[in-house]
Amino acid sequence: MPFLRCTAVVFAAAAVSGGACAQSRPAPPGVSAETTVAIADSPFRIVTHTSGQGSAHRSPRPGTRRAPAALPAPADRRTPLVVINVHDDENTSMEAALIALARVPARITEVKHTGARNLSIRRGAETFTVDPNRIFTDAGAALSLTRLSRMDTAMLRDVRAFADTLLVLAGAADATTIVTLHNNTDANYSARSYLPGAEYAADAAAVHLTPGSDPDDFFFVTDRLLYDALVAERFNVVLQHPETVTDDGSLSVLAARRGQRYANVEAQHGHTEVQRRMIEALVRVLNAQR
Ligand SMILES: [Zn+2]
Numbered sequence: 512m513p514f515l516r517c518t519a520v521v522f523a524a525a526a527v528s529g530g531a532c533a534q535s536r537p538a539p540p541g542v543s544a545e546t547t548v549a550i551a552d553s554p555f556r557i558v559t560h561t562s563g564q565g566s567a568h569r570s571p572r573p574g575t576r577r578a579p580a581a582l583p584a585p586a587d588r589r590t591p592l593v594v595i596n597v598h599d600d601e602n603t604s605m606e607a608a609l610i611a612l613a614r615v616p617a618r619i620t621e622v623k624h625t626g627a628r629n630l631s632i633r634r635g636a637e638t639f640t641v642d643p644n645r646i647f648t649d650a651g652a653a654l655s656l657t658r659l660s661r662m663d664t665a666m667l668r669d670v671r672a673f674a675d676t677l678l679v680l681a682g683a684a685d686a687t688t689i690v691t692l693h694n695n696t697d698a699n700y701s702a703r704s705y706l707p708g709a710e711y712a713a714d715a716a717a718v719h720l721t722p723g724s725d726p727d728d729f730f731f732v733t734d735r736l737l738y739d740a741l742v743a744e745r746f747n748v749v750l751q752h753p754e755t756v757t758d759d760g761s762l763s764v765l766a767a768r769r770g771q772r773y774a775n776v777e778a779q780h781g782h783t784e785v786q787r788r789m790i791e792a793l794v795r796v797l798n799a800q801r
Pocket of ligand 1: 644693
């Protein structure tokens with residue numbers, strides 16, 4: 512199907528507005544919706560899976576599909592949990608989420624294109640590159656364009672519009688809580704990256720490492736109560752510093768500015784089982800804090 516330019520689209524209950532161009536088409540079975548959103552000449556697919564019996568308002572059928580006691584559905588069933596995966600090469604996290612959240616009312620949104628981490632954006636003969644988790648603030652998006660290709664004012668505007676559209680489609684624009692899913696590789700970025708003296712020390716107000724655990728598997732949160740609860744569950748947890756965090760355009764930075772509670776569930780590629788348990792624990796903790 513040829514990609515069509517457009518100015519706005521109505522997606523489920525959320526109206527998309529702003530400068531981004533979006534094109535909806537029917538979703539395959541098991542996927543609630545798929546929207547194509549263009550940046551310049553490049554289309555990107557935003558796929559949203561709706562879990563928890565397909566509707567947050569519907570009661571479980573008697574004797575079936577009821578959430579097990581260990582994994583209660585959110586107390587407020589009118590508000591599905593907002594979950595976002597922006598890196599297309601971090602598939603372990605999506606596998607884990609679709610299992611962990613199968614019976615939890617949730618809206619799980621992923622950005623899909625080439626299977627690569629970064630977005631490659633064609634505009635005429637030129638290709639720009641940007642990290643989709645560095646586009647949620649103006650400063651961060653400009654820095655990411657500069658680092659990965661080059662800064663361009665029109666491209667910055669288009670990338671920022673894409674970010675806004677993504678948040679609307681994900682239901683994150685006005686959500687109380689935003690959960691993100693990421694994967695990392697062994698021995699690079701981990702919870703240790705936030706320890707005093709490490710690369711991202713200034714971004715963290717607190718770091719908890721559980722003895723004997725893999726520091727690649729950790730939560731990164733913006734909320735002290737959430738931090739404490741996840742530490743009590745014996746996970747590795749990093750608390751974002753509210754003042755000294757670097758404005759790198761991450762969704763965690765935007766969420767903190769907007770007063771939204773944010774939790775990134777970060778695990779090593781292939782640690783599907785660990786990441787599934789982390790997501791289940793996060794749901795328990797969030798339910799307890801509602
Ligand atoms: Zn990621």
